[in-house]
Amino acid sequence: MRDYLVIGAGSSGCVLAAELARREAGSVIVIEAGPSEVHPLVTIPMGLVWLMGSSRDWQFKTSPQECAGNRQITVPRGRMVGGSGSINSMVWFRGRKDDFDSWNVPGWRFADVEPAFQAVEAKLRPTPLKTAHKLTRGLTGIFPDTTPTPEHESAGVFSYNLINGRRNSAARAFLRTRHDIEVRTGCNVDRLIWQGDKAVGAVLADGSEIRVAKGVILSAGSVASPAILMRSGIGPKDHLTALGIDTRQDAPEVGENLHDHPGIGLHFEGPGSGYGLEPRQWLSWALAPLNYGLRRAGALASPTVEGGLFFNARGTDDLPDVQTHFIPFYLAHQGPKFPMKAGYFADICLCRPKSRGSFRLASKDPNAAPVIDLGLFRDESDLETMAEGVVRLRTLLRDADFGPRRGAEIFPSEAVTGEALKTHIRNTCGTAYHPVGTLRMGGPVSSRLKVESTENLWVADASIMPAVTSANTNAPSMMIGWKGAEFIAEDAA
Ligand SMILES: Cc1cc2nc3c(=O)[nH]c(=O)nc-3n(C[C@H](O)[C@H](O)[C@H](O)COP(=O)(O)OP(=O)(O)OC[C@H]3O[C@@H](n4cnc5c(N)ncnc54)[C@H](O)[C@@H]3O)c2cc1C
Structure with a gap:
């Protein structure tokens, strides 16, 4: 029997x-519901x-979002070793x-978490994207002499956990470097096994069990970790009772406080602009595999998001309250997914x-789709800040050095x-x-x-x-995994 069971081989796990x-x-032992991450589409950035x-x-999909046009919004999550870190940009x-x-939690001030970030970065080695498209490089004209950071207004090419043009995920940089860890794929966890108040293992959806000696760590992500806890009897009592789950601990806050970064996109089109399937780019698309294989360059080397901005939506402060992701690809907003056009987003x-x-x-069925309510725009001020952000972004993009590649907002x-604009945001936003x-x-x-308890x-x-x-969440998720190991190892000692 192993000592520790880690549920979910994602960024944190x-x-x-x-x-x-x-x-x-x-x-x-680490158990993962999905398959291995060894697949060319995981390695190649554009994959x-x-x-x-x-x-x-x-x-996944959200429940109908009542303040966002009653729409069900897609919630992609990685389902393989590496988790969302194997599918992300x-x-x-x-x-x-x-x-x-401002989390205001003992042991989690920036000074406390900085060493964990440094330890993670020593292995992930994030660096600015070397193969950024000319359009992306043109963003530096917006806030000259800045490097993108949520600390102040800034724009340019972002940094990536890529090594030699290949994805360098938590799976590759951490899990796969250890040969003393057992990794089992295809293990969809239903619920925990208890001995009194002690977690001693997990029951899988197929009914099989895995038991451990020292403890269990839930690293199944923001959707699945609360789901597993609820199916194990820890959650809001009314909810569990309604589903026929025996409540071990009435924990009304399990599943609460769910939130995400809402996002609204502007689509631009123009001949000779960003990557797209317009006829003049057909030859470079035909050569793209060769270009990537030999030089780690071209469209396949692009993680799609290549850079962006941080700025204050109303322009009243140097403290950013919005982030822009810039994708130098024509993204379809209606009709065929890959039309013969060029543009950016x-x-x-x-x-x-x-x-x-x-x-x-x-339901208590581990294979049932969950009810994910992101609560988008329940606080109306979120909508106002987004609308102000769109207006200012349009102005800021005029300062980008796009040259002849500039497109028109379509x-x-x-x-x-x-x-x-506010109605448009409600009816089309995602996250x-x-x-x-x-x-x-x-x-x-x-x-x-x-x-607790x-x-x-x-x-x-x-x-x-x-x-x-205030920015993308993969690095913080990995930092959390590192801190978790520190606490558990200290407790064990
Ligand atoms: C498409 C996409 C693009 C993104 N782009 C970026 C980006 O560019 N930069 C950035 O910083 N962040 C990005 N993110 C977000 C970032 O990747 C996540 O915040 C981060 O990976 C979350 O880590 P986690 O460990 O909490 O969960 P995950 O990495 O999602 O790991 C959870 C793991 O648990 C497994 N699991 C779930 N349920 C079970 C079960 N019942 N039994 C066993 N295993 C289970 C899952 O399959 C998964 O492997 C992106 C996310 C997505 C989906």
Whole structure:
């Protein structure tokens, strides 16, 4: 029997497992619902275009969002070793220093988490994208002499966890470097096994069991970690009772506080602009595999998002409240997915959304789709900041050095402003795919990541964030995995 069971081999779980093993806290088994990450589409940066919506994506949807046109919005999540870090764009941001300070959780101020970021970065080696498209490089004209950071207004090419043009995920840099960790794929966890208040293992959806000696760590992400806890009897009593689950612990906050970075995109089109299937680019598309294979360059070397901006939506402060992801590809907004056009895309994502939603189970069946309510625009000020952000982004993009590659905004079009813009945002917005907060520290989970009123049970993934960081969430998720291993190893000692 192994000592520790890590549920979910995602960004956090891979770091946590490798760190636990390195610290010799005990033997480790990691179980993952999805398959292995060894696949060319995972390695090649542009591969994520095909991974999203494939069997390596959980393909969740939200419940109808009442303040966002009653739409069900897609919630992609990686379903393989490496988790969402095997399907993501590899954009690397720690967040803003005061994101962590304002969590106000002992042991999680920026000064406390910085060593964990440094340890993760020593292996992930994030660097600015070397092969950025000319359009992306033109963003530097907007806030000259800045490097993109959520700390102040800035623009340019982002940094990525890519090595030699290949994805360098938590799986590759941490989990797969240890040969003393057992990794089992195809293990969809239904619920935990208890001995009194102690977690001693997990029951899989096929009924088989895995037991361990020292404890269980939930690293299944913001959607699945609260789901597994609820199916194990820890959650809001009314909800569990309604589904026929025996309540071990009435924990009303499990599943609450769900939020994400809402995002709205502007689509641009122009001949000879960004990557696209217009006839003049056919030859370079035909040569793309060769270009990538020999030089690690061209469209296939692009993680799609290549850079962007951080700025204050109203332009009243140097402190950014929105982030723009810039994609130098023509993205279709209607009709065929790959039309014969060229263009680019830039979005507005809120750095610190105020709206909150919640996560619930639809049934106790581990294969049932869950009820994901992101609560988009429940706080109306989120909508106002996004609309202001769109207006200012249009102005800022005029300062980009796009030269002859500049396109025209075709969707929604510059004519859409004021109330019409707000309606457009409600009816078309999505998210940046950064759901967090469903098992927040200070709520169901302690500052040392233990699930309250249980023994030998921890959570280490994006679900423990009290509030989302001001930029992309992969680096913070890996930092959380590292911190989790530190706490568990200390407790074991
Ligand atoms: C398409 C996409 C693009 C993104 N782009 C970026 C980006 O460029 N930069 C950035 O910083 N962030 C990005 N993100 C977000 C970032 O990747 C996530 O915040 C981060 O990976 C979350 O880590 P995690 O460990 O909490 O969860 P995950 O990495 O999602 O890991 C959870 C793991 O648990 C497994 N699992 C789930 N349920 C079960 C179960 N019942 N039994 C067993 N295993 C289970 C899953 O299959 C998965 O492997 C993106 C996310 C997506 C989906």
